[in-house]
Amino acid sequence: MGNRSAKHLCESIVPDQDPLTSIPLSGRIVHADITRDFDIKPTVLGTGYSGAVRLAEHKLTKQQVAVKQFSKHGLKPHRLKLLKSEVEVYLRLDHPNICRLLHAYEGSRDVWLVMELCQCELYTRLCRSKVYCEENAADVMRQVLQAINYLHLHNIVHRDLKLENWMYGTSSTDKDRLKLIDFGFSEIMASDDTVLQMPCGTLHYTSPEVLSRSYSSKCDLWSVGVICYMLLVGRPPFRGATNSKIAHAIMNVEFPRDGRWQYLSLDAQDFIERLLKKDVAERMNASEALEHPWLKARKTTPSLDIGTDVLKSLRTFAQGSHLRRAALTILAYSLTSAELEGLEETFLDFDSSGRGTISLEQLKETMQSRLRVSSEEVGRIFHSFDSQSEEIQYTPFVAALLETRIGHHESKVRAAFEAFDVEGKGYITADSLVHGFNRLSKGTQKSLSKEEAEHWIREVDFKGNGVVNYTSFLAALMGKSLRGLPSTEDLADHPTLRIFDDSPDGGRPRGFTESFASTTASTNTVRQLLNDVAADTDSDSKEGKDGRDVRDKDGRVRSRSFTGSVECAERVQIRNMACEVDERYFA
Numbered sequence: 001m002g003n004r005s006a007k008h009l010c011e012s013i014v015p016d017q018d019p020l021t022s023i024p025l026s027g028r029i030v031h032a033d034i035t036r037d038f039d040i041k042p043t044v045l046g047t048g049y050s051g052a053v054r055l056a057e058h059k060l061t062k063q064q065v066a067v068k069q070f071s072k073h074g075l076k077p078h079r080l081k082l083l084k085s086e087v088e089v090y091l092r093l094d095h096p097n098i099c100r101l102l103h104a105y106e107g108s109r110d111v112w113l114v115m116e117l118c119q120c121e122l123y124t125r126l127c128r129s130k131v132y133c134e135e136n137a138a139d140v141m142r143q144v145l146q147a148i149n150y151l152h153l154h155n156i157v158h159r160d161l162k163l164e165n166w167m168y169g170t171s172s173t174d175k176d177r178l179k180l181i182d183f184g185f186s187e188i189m190a191s192d193d194t195v196l197q198m199p200c201g202t203l204h205y206t207s208p209e210v211l212s213r214s215y216s217s218k219c220d221l222w223s224v225g226v227i228c229y230m231l232l233v234g235r236p237p238f239r240g241a242t243n244s245k246i247a248h249a250i251m252n253v254e255f256p257r258d259g260r261w262q263y264l265s266l267d268a269q270d271f272i273e274r275l276l277k278k279d280v281a282e283r284m285n286a287s288e289a290l291e292h293p294w295l296k297a298r299k300t301t302p303s304l305d306i307g308t309d310v311l312k313s314l315r316t317f318a319q320g321s322h323l324r325r326a327a328l329t330i331l332a333y334s335l336t337s338a339e340l341e342g343l344e345e346t347f348l349d350f351d352s353s354g355r356g357t358i359s360l361e362q363l364k365e366t367m368q369s370r371l372r373v374s375s376e377e378v379g380r381i382f383h384s385f386d387s388q389s390e391e392i393q394y395t396p397f398v399a400a401l402l403e404t405r406i407g408h409h410e411s412k413v414r415a416a417f418e419a420f421d422v423e424g425k426g427y428i429t430a431d432s433l434v435h436g437f438n439r440l441s442k443g444t445q446k447s448l449s450k451e452e453a454e455h456w457i458r459e460v461d462f463k464g465n466g467v468v469n470y471t472s473f474l475a476a477l478m479g480k481s482l483r484g485l486p487s488t489e490d491l492a493d494h495p496t497l498r499i500f501d502d503s504p505d506g507g508r509p510r511g512f513t514e515s516f517a518s519t520t521a522s523t524n525t526v527r528q529l530l531n532d533v534a535a536d537t538d539s540d541s542k543e544g545k546d547g548r549d550v551r552d553k554d555g556r557v558r559s560r561s562f563t564g565s566v567e568c569a570e571r572v573q574i575r576n577m578a579c580e581v582d583e584r585y586f587a
């Protein structure tokens with residue numbers, strides 16, 4: 001026994017590789033103790049089978065999150081299997097109606113799931129209001145089914161759907177957005193027709209076939225029917241004084257159609273009846289339920305603001321550099337629903353079929369009909385997402401819409417930069433990109449060749465010194481149109497100015513314009529330096545005066561180095577290039 005516990009203690013629960021994103025540097029998976037980054041507060045947000053879920057705060061950003069902790073110590077094999085499955089499933093999920101898993105930490109003894117902080121349970125709201133009107137209940141059911149449809153289309157069965165496992169978001173626009181939590185009994189099925197046997201869930205919500213130990217993902221639709229009945233009628237459909245009486249009612253008794261039931265619309269009654277079918281073949285699946293007239297009649301018309309701003313962002317994303325796309329995606333994965341405010345709606349507007357992902361066909365349909373974009377351009381935008389499947393997932397999609405919000409997330413932008421700056425040098429190089437990507441990428445995840453990495457750097461390296469510092473990174477993320485550098489072969493015909501720090505440690509010279517960012521004083525300093533360069537005051541370099549070029553022995557224009565004025569002691573190097581410093585950037 002002792003040996004077995006020791007073995008389980010060593011077993012890794014959190015995978016090395018993020019199953020959700022093709023970008024290995026997302027930072028969602030952390031093999032370290034959570035206390036390195038978060039302070040766990042004494043506040044208990046809720047308690048369940050696995051223990052307390054607590055409030056925690058990020059040490060640097062002060063962001064508040066919900067943390068579920070599991071001890072790996074002495075777990076029985078079936079608990080270990082469930083825990084692994086919970087982590088594996090949760091890491092794959094990316095949908096506006098699923099509580100966002102921001103990080104999975106694993107230390108030597110514990111695993112921590114760091115989730116966005118939700119506000120209150122659907123259960124609590126129902127207890128307060130006793131019953132939901134049909135309008136509100138239909139809104140809840142649509143959100144519930146969107147999440148379930150997404151899970152089932154990805155061959156995931158939840159197996160514990162109940163009022164307590166749906167929570168509302170925290171922000172003002174998010175307060176009516178439902179989020180599914182708790183994937184403790186979820187399982188990834190090998191295929192659509194996998195037959196499951198393990199009895200699990202919460203009895204009041206459990207389907208007859210789960211009790212008979214032979215079931216499919218349709219068991220979730222039964223639980224959805226129970227939730228809907230409870231919202232509209234105010235009590236569970238299958239009752240009994242003991243567990244065996246409840247189980248008997250589920251297996252053999254029709255649910256009661258008295259009390260509030262009689263006052264429900266025929267559509268609402270039909271909706272519940274089609275979900276609470278004991279015969280699985282007759283029960284609606286999630287996409288059929290989403291098409292039911294009771295929900296269809298209430299579907300809000302798509303918002304009209306899929307407009308030019310969305311189109312502009314999608315275009316900038318598609319035309320932007322690879323580094324920008326990857327960095328925005330990493331940033332989006334680190335944001336909570338509250339921080340993505342408004343963008344969820346845009347995604348759901350595009351996702352007209354309720355799949356929880358956007359296919360090329362869907363993107364075409366929406367962009368051609370509502371934005372009048374050509375089919376070719378939609379194709380270009382779609383392929384810029386570089387998706388591994390034939391669909392765009394939720395977070396990469398909203399990443400494309402983030403450009404106007406970069407300024408709101410300074411600390412997270414910095415974290416995204418640090419993810420690329422693998423060696424912590426303060427700038428990103430092609431080598432650090434290759435190292436970062438290839439250290440973590442295995443199998444399906446993207447690996448990066450040196451050539452590709454150099455190309456990524458060149459696309460945003462407006463200073464032309466082969467590295468990307470934080471200022472350039474930030475500018476690139478904000479979609480500032482910094483002029484791209486010519487390829488090295490064109491340099492002789494396309495003069496550029498490069499300004500370098502004196503590099504006393506003999507290290508690689510680094511563009512110092514980063515410290516000038518966006519102040520008038522900085523602009524003036526740059527201008528001063530440019531003037532010094534133009535005046536060419538270096539007494540050792542007579543050849544360069546009067547506009548004459550310095551040439552090497554083959555007659556090619558040569559770089560000149562000299563020291564500027566006394567006030568500007570930095571060393572300035574001129575290459576045979578025109579100034580590529582983007583004036584707008586310093587304005």
Ligand SMILES: Nc1ncnc2c1ncn2[C@@H]1O[C@H](COP(=O)(O)OP(=O)(O)OP(=O)(O)O)[C@@H](O)[C@H]1O
Nearest residue numbers: 045046047048049050051053066115117118182184
């Ligand atoms: N992201 C969150 N934000 C705020 N509170 C949360 C969050 N996640 C969970 N909680 C609270 O913690 C409670 C327990 O969480 P959860 O259901 O995930 O744990 P569990 O141990 O798997 O529970 P169960 O016994 O239902 O299986 C929830 O009912 C809820 O009140």
